Amino acid sequence: MKLLKNNKLRIGYIYAIAISLFLIAAVLGILLGATEFKFSDLLTVIQKIDSDSPQAKILWFVRLPRVLASLLCGAALAVSGAIIQGVLANRLASPSIIGVNAGAGLAVTLCSAFGIAGGWRLSLFAFFGAFATVMTVSFGAKKWGASRGTVILMGVAMNSLLGAISAAVITFVPNVSIMNNDFKIGDFSGVTYIKLIPAALIIIISIIILYTLSNELDVLTLGDENAKGLGMNTGMMRTLFLMLAAALAGAAVSIAGLLSFVGLLVPHAVRRIAANEAHHLIPLCALFGAGFVTLCDTFARIVFAPYELPVGIIMAFLGVPFFLFILNKGKGGHGRA
Amino acid sequence: MLEIKNIRGGYFKKEVLHSVSLGAHAGQVTAILGPNGCGKSTLLKSICGILPVISGQVLLNGENLLALSQNQIAQKIAYLSQSKQIPDITVKRLILHGRFPYLSYPRRYRQEDFLAVKKVMEQMKIMELAEIPLNQLSGGQQQKAYIAMALAQDTSIILLDEPTTYLDISHQLQILQQVRELANSGKYIIMVIHDLAYALETADQIVLMQEGLVVMQGTPEKIYETGILDKIFDIKMARVHIDKQWHYFCAKK
Numbered sequence: 001m002k003l004l005k006n007n008k009l010r011i012g013y014i015y016a017i018a019i020s021l022f023l024i025a026a027v028l029g030i031l032l033g034a035t036e037f038k039f040s041d042l043l044t045v046i047q048k049i050d051s052d053s054p055q056a057k058i059l060w061f062v063r064l065p066r067v068l069a070s071l072l073c074g075a076a077l078a079v080s081g082a083i084i085q086g087v088l089a090n091r092l093a094s095p096s097i098i099g100v101n102a103g104a105g106l107a108v109t110l111c112s113a114f115g116i117a118g119g120w121r122l123s124l125f126a127f128f129g130a131f132a133t134v135m136t137v138s139f140g141a142k143k144w145g146a147s148r149g150t151v152i153l154m155g156v157a158m159n160s161l162l163g164a165i166s167a168a169v170i171t172f173v174p175n176v177s178i179m180n181n182d183f184k185i186g187d188f189s190g191v192t193y194i195k196l197i198p199a200a201l202i203i204i205i206s207i208i209i210l211y212t213l214s215n216e217l218d219v220l221t222l223g224d225e226n227a228k229g230l231g232m233n234t235g236m237m238r239t240l241f242l243m244l245a246a247a248l249a250g251a252a253v254s255i256a257g258l259l260s261f262v263g264l265l266v267p268h269a270v271r272r273i274a275a276n277e278a279h280h281l282i283p284l285c286a287l288f289g290a291g292f293v294t295l296c297d298t299f300a301r302i303v304f305a306p307y308e309l310p311v312g313i314i315m316a317f318l319g320v321p322f323f324l325f326i327l328n329k330g331k332g333g334h335g336r337a
Numbered sequence: 338m339l340e341i342k343n344i345r346g347g348y349f350k351k352e353v354l355h356s357v358s359l360g361a362h363a364g365q366v367t368a369i370l371g372p373n374g375c376g377k378s379t380l381l382k383s384i385c386g387i388l389p390v391i392s393g394q395v396l397l398n399g400e401n402l403l404a405l406s407q408n409q410i411a412q413k414i415a416y417l418s419q420s421k422q423i424p425d426i427t428v429k430r431l432i433l434h435g436r437f438p439y440l441s442y443p444r445r446y447r448q449e450d451f452l453a454v455k456k457v458m459e460q461m462k463i464m465e466l467a468e469i470p471l472n473q474l475s476g477g478q479q480q481k482a483y484i485a486m487a488l489a490q491d492t493s494i495i496l497l498d499e500p501t502t503y504l505d506i507s508h509q510l511q512i513l514q515q516v517r518e519l520a521n522s523g524k525y526i527i528m529v530i531h532d533l534a535y536a537l538e539t540a541d542q543i544v545l546m547q548e549g550l551v552v553m554q555g556t557p558e559k560i561y562e563t564g565i566l567d568k569i570f571d572i573k574m575a576r577v578h579i580d581k582q583w584h585y586f587c588a589k590k
Binding site: 007089212213215216218219221222223225226228229230231232233271275276277 | 382385386387406407408409410411412414415416417418420421422424425426427430431434435437438440442443444445446468470483490
């Protein structure tokens with residue numbers, strides 16, 4: 001009984017930390033940057049919602065969309081990573097590693113080659129790019145009985161192929177390359193509402209649906225045969241999960257480009273400190289992912305202010321050592337999902 | 338009465354089972370024996386609809402279970418696969434997933450499900466493991482947790498694929514004792530097991546398979562006495578009578 005209480009208490013604390021991180025990151029993200037706001041400025045601007053002051057413009061059209069974008073992308077990629085890891089029963093999988101982000105990236109590159117820079121069409125194409133890649137990897141893994149290591153290799157191969165096609169598109173349509181560098185590494189500097197709104201809706205709806213499917217995700221991770229034995233249509237469920245994971249990754253890529261490591265780092269961290277049970281894993285990944293990416297983005301904006309680093313650089317600096325740490329632990333390749 | 342009638346099945350287009358028929362009774366342990374690759378596990382998966390059959394029926398008191406949906410089958414047959422993932426969810430959560438077939442979207446476990454889980458944990462004597470993550474337990478405890486999940490499924494039929502594999506002797510005996518108790522509570526237990534001596538000592542009925550066919554079905558004594566086990570497994574079996582019970586031994590021929 002004591003253990004039960006402790007466990008519940010521990011999860012409670014972790015939720016409190018996650019929510020605090022989310023809120024602090026959001027507030028700091030709005031206040032800090034090349035132009036710094038005080039908290040009182042923020043209140044003034046909010047009270048005079050139709051104000052034409054430069055501060056109000058910065059707040060409503062620069063800071064707010066940017067913070068919303070980083071919160072949403074962080075949440076989307078972290079949850080997408082947790083789902084992909086669960087469905088492929090592979091802890092080393094994540095949207096960026098198995099090529100899902102690259103698939104969405106190719107779709108976005110193609111879109112910009114054809115002059116689509118935002119809106120529903122961009123999100124939709126990004127989703128198709130991500131979904132086609134994740135289904136290819138998942139189908140290959142199932143068809144050839146590929147081991148967990150092979151799935152990662154397939155993902156690496158897909159990453160190279162899709163990256164090469166993107167590079168080819170950029171060679172033939174040089175205009176696309178203007179946004180290419182920041183896009184490859186992940187960046188929130190060009191966020192506009194027209195890009196943000198469709199992706200935001202997709203992300204919020206997908207995370208809510210995934211939360212309602214948390215028991216299904218747990219059962220799927222018991223292995224195909226046990227899940228079927230519990231009456232689950234595993235083929236349909238796996239496709240549904242991968243579709244939602246692709247929707248999340250695609251939406252995030254359509255806003256911020258190829259942000260890597262969030263989808264790997266956050267689910268791993270949450271699993272280690274909190275829980276593997278999907279009803280905790282999904283909301284905690286969303287909160288920590290959102291908080292982490294937003295803090296990284298704020299840091300990227302202020303560290304060399306008024307110059308900005310793409311957020312991907314900051315995240316890679318944090319993500320790579322963590323990834324090596326996981327490899328070093330030796331559990332990843334044989335990780336039990 | 339559970340009747341498995343003329344099951345033909347296998348993987349993709351390869352037929353592994355060639356018209357397999359057998360019968361099982363409530364309250365009895367039926368052990369399926371046979372050399373590697375003879376179709377034992379395939380048969381279990383075919384019975385519970387995990388593998389689609391080419392033809393055949395699984396009749397429980399006259400009702401063909403294979404005509405039901407996967408979810409409906411899961412309310413009548415619990416199946417424990419030989420290969421299990423060991424996620425680090427708590428034992429309680431794992432057992433709770435045994436209630437999965439009884440819920441529809443969005444599946445939120447109800448008070449009665451939590452009560453059922455508590456009852457099963459008491460029955461399996463694993464209350465103290467409730468909040469411990471599965472991957473922190475020993476192999477024997479993990480197997481008990483999985484059996485508890487199958488119990489929480491509250492089905493009249495339980496299929497176990499090699500429930501004692503990878504366990505030490507003490508845990509093997511504990512698991513077999515629990516299998517016996519499950520049968521005593523009135524369930525149909527069908528298990529695939531490699532250890533001939535355990536099978537003969539635990540089961541009420543033995544089904545002997547070879548190359549996708551049932552070669553013989555009968556009580557352990559009858560099967561032993563025909564000498565067919567010696568032939569099929571190319572071994573020499575012996576038995577001694579201790580404490581009013583037969584104990585079996587295998588040796589190289």
